[in-house]
Amino acid sequence: MAELVFFSGTMDCGKSTLALQMNHNHTVAGRAGLLFTQQDRAGEAVLSSRLGLLGQALEVQHDLDFWEVVVSHRMAGERVDFLICDEAQFYDTEQIDQLARLVDEMGVDVFAFGITADFRTRLFPGSQRLIELADRVQVLQVEALCWCGARATHNARTEDGVMVVEGAQVVVGDTNVGASEVGYEVLCRRHHMRRMTRSAAHAAALSPDVLPLDLDICPVPPPRGAASTATG
Structure with missing residues (x-):
């Protein structure tokens, strides 16, 4: 049976790379599909990965109706076996309903990829609807890391190098930008709540006014499977 699957994770965890890989795998297996994206970092109608992979896609505008797109292709005699939907957090809730239909x-089959929560830790409407309707929600196994070495779970927005927690929910940016631009950084929950980005931690470490005990440094977790020891 067909499925609606939502692959979620923070920025830098390989969502777009997996989307392109899944499209390749299904195409090689003889299936026909369509790629969709919205506000990709590489420009309109492009699905891009930070590893340099690119694929042509249909840009999801707010008036796009997924049902009508698939119907039009099938009425033209074209098969549509699956959809790859990247940046699904930006889709309207009605569009998520169309995908489920x-x-x-x-x-x-619909394979949707997206960020769950925004820089304020609020759910994107598209992601929330996917969580409500999806047959499966899969958190990607490739873990992005906070600057402290812990698993990154939150997306932080920076403006002029300073973390911000207010503003429009959708502002396109990337994790590799200059200090004078709007950018994003992935952080663990502790450092997101304390607004401690990499640059803020570096500045604090260099400041003579901050004692070592005041520095907010998370311990790097031990490798998975490593034996733990206890002292008493």
Whole structure:
């Protein structure tokens, strides 16, 4: 049976890379699909990965109807077996409903990829609706890391190098930008709540006014599977 699957994770965890890989795997297996994205860092109608992979895609505008797109392709005699939907957090809730309908009524597999929460730790409407409707929600296994070495769980927005927690929910940026631009950084929950970005931690470490005990440094977690010891 067809499925609606939501692959979620922070920035830098390989969502777009996996989307392109899944499209390749299904195409090689003889299936026909369509790629969709919205506000990709590489420009309009492009699905791009930070590893340098690119794929042509359909840009998801707010008036796009996924049901009508698939119907039009099938009426033209074209197969549509699956959809790859990147940056799904930006989709309207009605568009997520359309994707679920395609799964249930047309048997089209839908693989959606996106960030769950914004820089304020609030759920994106598209992501929230996907969590509500998806047959499966899969957190990607490739873990992005906070500057402290802990697993990154939150996305932080920076402006002029300073973390901000107010502003429009959607502002396109990337994790590799100059200090004078709007950018993003992935952080562990502790450092996100304390607004301690990499540059802020570096500045604090260099400041003579901050004692070592005042520095907010998370311990790097031991490798998974490593034996733990206790003293008493």
